[in-house]
Amino acid sequence: MSFIEKARRAQIVKCAIETIAEVGYTQASLGEIAKRAKISKGVISxxxxxxxxxxxxxxxxxxxAWQSYISPRLEAQKSPKEMLRVYIESNLAFVAENRQHFFAVLELVSKNITAGGELQLSADHDEAVLVPIENILAQGVQEGLFRKFTKSSARVMALTIRNAIDGFTMELIRKPHLDVQEYTRELVTIFDISTKN
Amino acid sequence: MSFIEKARRAQIVKCAIETIAEVGYTQASLGEIAKRAKISKGVISxxxxxxxxxxxxxxxxxxxAWQSYISPRLEAQKSPKEMLRVYIESNLAFVAENRQHFFAVLELVSKNITAGGELQLSADHDEAVLVPIENILAQGVQEGLFRKFTKSSARVMALTIRNAIDGFTMELIRKPHLDVQEYTRELVTIFDISTKN
DNA sequence: TTATTTTTTGTACGATTGTACTAAAATAAA
DNA sequence: TTTATTTTAGTACAATCGTACAAAAAATAA
Structure with missing residues (x-):
């Protein structure tokens, strides 16, 4: 892949993210993206x-980008309790720093859910996202730091944590001046309390 | 409004919900809705x-429909603790019984968020949905049943509960055979623990 | 019945979309 | 420089959409 190709693809992706975040998925046509990137529609094609x-x-x-941000921070922790805290903290921090990108992905994923056949991809993504949380919970249970979780109650807890994070981002988009630090502290508290033994 | 008019509008709305739920918002054209309703496109117009x-x-x-289902059940409770339980239980039950309708609304709301000017409507809806939860929390704090919540920490908790409910529905759509009762029990437990004093 | 209004159908139109395609321009290779 | 390749711009095209509209059909009123 040539230098120009790499640069162009990066530019186009960046501009597509901004366009989707600003005018929404349905309005984000190739023409609109091209116009904002100040290039011809043909370049994208x-x-x-x-x-x-x-x-x-x-x-x-x-x-x-999400993996690169979360993984090292998570692996730096020893205690499941700390891992859960860092998971929430780093997810919210990452998302706050990448609102547009996150929002664009959310728009696309929610479209793909409806697209019929592509449901599998969504399921895979879910598993990739939920399993790490479930592992933290399982480890915490094993070490006696967390209350008892069965496989399915850990799944519900993992989902609830994910939903809290994703929902935070939606709120952040609705209210851009949200106090991220305070929100983070509250979420950590909620899930610290609700997992503790 | 004539009998025919009422009946037709009801039929078209019902069919539009099913269409959006089955093929997604982007594919739910008036033509597609009309085809499924076995009427001409012009009838909708x-x-x-x-x-x-x-x-x-x-x-x-x-x-x-949501108001009619939730309100009486909520008002039948005395204790904030019971109100919170019933709020979660009845929301999940209602949503499980109206998956298609809920999903259609979620699709439409998420499109409206992106539609620019309509952000106000989404904010209003948010307030209408969050304030009742915040009131339950405030009452629980006042009665000494819940731990201390400031105005903003109650807002985070209310949002987290809403996100848990909305996220449950998304999961229900992805996995239609989800055990609703078990999921409900777990959610009640999580938020019972995380609010208790 | 006849007359009038309501409802439905089917088509057509303007707008918008993603993609295909051609010619021009820019870049790299010789 | 000349030649070859990559990249870009601009246009055209087929498909799809929401809406408007005219004429037929159905329902209602007289």
């Missing part, structure tokens, strides 16, 4: 096989 | 001023 490939790239890049 | 009015009607009817 040249560098991306289809619009779908562009949108998929947005999701892939977010997932990679 | 005749009974609804625009597509937007039809979609708005879907939201209005859901909100009314």
């Amino acid at each position: 040249y560098h991306f096989a289809s619009k779908d490939e562009l949108l998929e790239q947005i999701c892939i890049e977010y997932y990679i | 005749y009974h609804f001023a625009s597509k937007d009015e039809l979609l708005e009607q879907i939201c209005i009817e859901y909100y009314i």
